[in-house]
Structure formats: structure tokens, C-alpha cells
Amino acid sequence: MRNTLKFVIGNWKMLSQQQHALLLARDLASYCKKQSHHSVRTVICPTFTQLVSVEKIISEMQIASDSLALGAQDCYPAKEGAFTGDVSATMLSDIGVRYVIIGHSERRQKHHESNEFICEKVKSALEAGLIPVICIGETLAERQEGKTAQILEEQILGSLPQNFSGIIAYEPVWAIGTGITPTMDELQENISIIRTLLEKHQPKTASQTPLLYGGSVKSDQSADIFSINGVDGVLVGGASLKADEFIKIIQSAPKD
Numbered sequence: 702m703r704n705t706l707k708f709v710i711g712n713w714k715m716l717s718q719q720q721h722a723l724l725l726a727r728d729l730a731s732y733c734k735k736q737s738h739h740s741v742r743t744v745i746c747p748t749f750t751q752l753v754s755v756e757k758i759i760s761e762m763q764i765a766s767d768s769l770a771l772g773a774q775d776c777y778p779a780k781e782g783a784f785t786g787d788v789s790a791t792m793l794s795d796i797g798v799r800y801v802i803i804g805h806s807e808r809r810q811k812h813h814e815s816n817e818f819i820c821e822k823v824k825s826a827l828e829a830g831l832i833p834v835i836c837i838g839e840t841l842a843e844r845q846e847g848k849t850a851q852i853l854e855e856q857i858l859g860s861l862p863q864n865f866s867g868i869i870a871y872e873p874v875w876a877i878g879t880g881i882t883p884t885m886d887e888l889q890e891n892i893s894i895i896r897t898l899l900e901k902h903q904p905k906t907a908s909q910t911p912l913l914y915g916g917s918v919k920s921d922q923s924a925d926i927f928s929i930n931g932v933d934g935v936l937v938g939g940a941s942l943k944a945d946e947f948i949k950i951i952q953s954a955p956k957d
């Protein structure tokens with residue numbers, strides 16, 4: 702899977718109002734319907750309240766799921782129960798969601814999510830048949846203290862269950878929403894560190910694990926990011942909310 706398939710995942714965060722979300726989904730679905738190759742998989746992750754209507758658009762337009770798929774931004778690690786305000790992975794799967802972002806730094810920081818809690822979410826997503834997209838990455842302070850490799854190792858060790866199967870997104874916290882991206886050298890170095898850590902801690906599945914980059918990805922540098930050895934895709938925030946910009950990013954992915 703790693704060598705050929707490229708992922709372009711749009712994380713809409715809590716940034717899309719309903720009307721905008723529906724228009725965006727329609728535009729992206731029309732583009733993906735015309736795509737003749739299936740070596741690029743686009744995944745869009747609207748907020749919970751928009752999942753059903755976006756799923757309806759994708760299914761009514763009969764888009765092949767290997768071209769455009771639906772993702773959620775989080776899930777709770779229990780099948781059901783008295784968890785006010787939460788949504789389980791099974792509930793997401795039941796409405797046609799196929800991917801779920803887990804452990805985004807905005808949740809790690811603003812909702813105080815620990816690696817252990819994230820690991821429970823990953824397990825529940827896998828049990829529900831969803832493909833988890835686990836976010837890892839260092840803060841600016843950790844980077845400045847030279848702790849990047851240590852933090853990445855702690856996150857990989859703590860957030861991933863044994864024989865993990867899913868996707869990893871490297872999102873340096875200081876690059877999210879700031880317009881700043883790592884230099885290509887720094888990105889190459891950190892991608893290599895993550896690959897080595899995966900081989901060490903997840904020896905059975907590391908070679909099959911797609912590794913994405915996220916953090917201020919725009920269409921003018923996405924081709925460079927794709928050209929980095931070991932990068933299998935991008936996780937896009939702000940730029941995924943504009944159809945033309947996001948489509949340019951999809952187009953910049955190498956096609957086999």
C-alpha cells in the first residue's frame with residue numbers, strides 16, 4: 702500500500718458552516734468523480750453534524766470510495782454508554798464514515814488527551830472497522846529544547862496499540878495554522894526518525910503504515926512535500942476549506 706497510494710486528507714476542523722460544507726463537498730465530489738486514476742485517495746473530515754449530509758452527497762453522486770472517502774475528526778473509546786456529548790467509532794461506521802482522525806494536537810492540548818486515552822480510541826476505531834489517522838508532533842518549546850525525537854517516540858509508544866494498522870500524520874504543533882512549515886531538510890529528517898521509530902516499535906506493520914505530513918500545507922509547496930522520501934500524503938487544515946486550493950493539492954500528488 703505504502704509505495705503507491707497517496708493520501709490527501711482534509712480536516713475541516715470546526716471551520717465550516719453547513720452551507721459552505723455542502724458546497725465544498727459537492728465541488729470535491731464532482732472533481733473526484735472525474736478522476737480516472739485511483740492512486741490518490743482523498744478523504745474529507747467535516748465536523749460531526751455535517752457527516753450525514755456529506756455522506757449523502759458522496760453516495761448520491763456515486764463516487765468510488767477509493768477516490769473520495771469520508772472521515773471524522775474524533776471518536777470516543779466506548780461502543781455506547783453514558784458519555785454526554787461523545788460519539789463512538791461504531792456510530793461513525795454506521796453512517797458511512799471510513800476514517801477517523803485521532804490525537805490531533807488541538808485535542809491533546811485543549812481536551813488534555815493523553816497518549817493512553819488516544820490509544821484506547823485507536824483500538825475502538827479499529828474494532829469498528831475504521832481507519833485511524835493518528836496525529837503526532839512536537840510543540841515549539843519541545844523543538845527548541847531538542848526533544849523532537851523523544852516526543853515522537855513517546856507518542857508512538859503510548860498512542861499506538863501493538864501491531865497497529867492505520868495512518869500516521871506528522872503534524873508539528875508549531876506548524877499548524879501558522880503558515881510556517883519545516884524546511885524540506887528538517888521534514889525529511891523527522892520523517893526518517895518516525896519511520897525508524899515505527900520499525901523499532903511496530904516491526905510487523907511499519908512497512909505498511911502510510912506516513913502523512915500536516916501543518917500549513919498549501920498548493921504551492923505540496924508537490925515538494927510529496928517528493929520527500931517516505932511521505933505518503935498530506936493532512937490539510939485551512940487550505941482544505943477552499944475547493945480550488947484543495948483540488949490543486951490533490952493534483953500535486955504523484956500518480957503511478
Ligand SMILES: O=C(CO)COP(=O)(O)O
Binds near residue numbers: 805877
Ligand atoms: O491541523 C492541521 C490538519 O489536521 C493543519 O492545519 P493547517 O493546514 O490549517 O495548518
